[in-house]
Amino acid sequence: MKAITYSRYGPPDVLELEEIEPPVPGEDEVLIHVRAAEATKADCELRSFRFSVKWFWLPLRLAVGVTRPRRRILGDYFSGVVTAVGRRVTRLAVGDEVFGSAGFRRGAYGEYLTVPEKYPVVTKPSNMSFEDAAAVPLGGLNAIHFMRLAGIQPGERVLINGAGGSIGAHAVQIAKAFGAEVTAVDSSIKERMLRRIGADRFIDYTKEHFAARGETYDVVFDMVAGSSYGQCISSLKPRGRYLKGNPRLSDMLRSAWTTRFTDKTVRVAFARETQEALDALKQLIEEGRIVSIVDRAYPMNRAAEAHRRVETEQRAGAIVLAIGEEAAVS
Numbered sequence: 042m043k044a045i046t047y048s049r050y051g052p053p054d055v056l057e058l059e060e061i062e063p064p065v066p067g068e069d070e071v072l073i074h075v076r077a078a079e080a081t082k083a084d085c086e087l088r089s090f091r092f093s094v095k096w097f098w099l100p101l102r103l104a105v106g107v108t109r110p111r112r113r114i115l116g117d118y119f120s121g122v123v124t125a126v127g128r129r130v131t132r133l134a135v136g137d138e139v140f141g142s143a144g145f146r147r148g149a150y151g152e153y154l155t156v157p158e159k160y161p162v163v164t165k166p167s168n169m170s171f172e173d174a175a176a177v178p179l180g181g182l183n184a185i186h187f188m189r190l191a192g193i194q195p196g197e198r199v200l201i202n203g204a205g206g207s208i209g210a211h212a213v214q215i216a217k218a219f220g221a222e223v224t225a226v227d228s229s230i231k232e233r234m235l236r237r238i239g240a241d242r243f244i245d246y247t248k249e250h251f252a253a254r255g256e257t258y259d260v261v262f263d264m265v266a267g268s269s270y271g272q273c274i275s276s277l278k279p280r281g282r283y284l285k286g287n288p289r290l291s292d293m294l295r296s297a298w299t300t301r302f303t304d305k306t307v308r309v310a311f312a313r314e315t316q317e318a319l320d321a322l323k324q325l326i327e328e329g330r331i332v333s334i335v336d337r338a339y340p341m342n343r344a345a346e347a348h349r350r351v352e353t354e355q356r357a358g359a360i361v362l363a364i365g366e367e368a369a370v371s
């Protein structure tokens with residue numbers, strides 16, 4: 042099979058298109074013919090081994106390979122078709138069109154992928170192409186996790202910082218589906234897209250800091266590494282909730298204090314990815330309440346270009362790799 046691989050940490054050009062042996066599913070696993078995979082910021086961070094949050098550099102390096110990557114195929118989030126199932130698999134069947142997450146196993150940048158049946162992989166929404174569906178699990182699973190933690194009530198004011206990213210753009214749509222009034226914060230090239238998917242108000246972070254307006258919110262959801270903890274807390278109404286997806290160690294310590302000694306709640310939890318959450322997203326998609334936002338799709342032989350576009354952030358939406366395609370895609 043063809044796979045985009047990397048054998049050393051470095052710039053996008055370390056990605057190579059290679060012919061390798063396809064994986065064989067174990068008794069509890071399914072074999073998936075991958076049709077599309079999202080090229081994510083986390084993929085780029087793993088490829089280059091540069092992270093905006095520094096504290097997990099050492100534990101992560103020990104986990105993924107000290108001198109070179111132990112797993113040579115990136116890609117956590119994908120869509121595809123089940124082509125074989127292990128003897129003990131009952132939930133999925135050959136021919137199912139699925140989308141989901143391969144988690145820490147990664148491997149979705151290859152034409153075939155094996156995942157345990159218990160992983161968050163479910164049949165894909167009937168009203169979505171493979172490319173659109175591959176752009177949902179990362180943003181959708183993280184966003185639904187945090188938006189549920191926020192306990193949003195209809196009519197509440199929600200601010201999403203980093204709203205134009207994969208996670209933020211899903212959070213905008215889920216918060217709207219929960220009945221919130223949403224303020225989206227990002228750079229101006231994302232404004233049109235964010236208004237199209239439901240943002241009621243938009244603040245361009247390159248021109249002003251949202252906290253400087255003196256407005257307060259029931260929920261602040263913040264996916265921006267290095268943003269000011271104090272400014273986010275001061276933007277909360279009484280009993281407001283602050284959710285931080287990219288916490289520094291100091292944020293984690295301060296969150297415990299804020300939650301214990303003030304009327305505000307801070308959650309810094311990492312998202313759990315579950316089949317139930319993915320099914321909930323699928324339902325929201327089939328009801329027309331969430332759309333997938335794909336900025337551009339690239340064929341496999343232009344993976345380095347795809348990573349460059351993710352890294353330069355001149356995009357409005359997800360970057361997708363059309364797996365199996367070597368000819369030009371849009």
Ligand SMILES: NC(=O)c1ccc[n+]([C@@H]2O[C@H](COP(=O)([O-])OP(=O)(O)OC[C@H]3O[C@@H](n4cnc5c(N)ncnc54)[C@H](OP(=O)(O)O)[C@@H]3O)[C@@H](O)[C@H]2O)c1
Nearest residue numbers: 082203205206207208209227228246264265286311312354
């Ligand atoms: N907690 C978890 O479970 C979890 C899970 C997955 C990922 N993450 C982390 O969460 C982060 C976001 O993920 P993502 O995939 O959504 O990233 P992404 O697609 O790159 O989105 C980040 C967005 O934030 C915007 N931004 C940058 N600086 C900003 C600022 N100062 N104020 C407001 N917006 C700003 C970026 O816009 P520009 O174009 O202007 O840069 C971009 O639109 C990543 O660092 C990732 O590693 C956490």
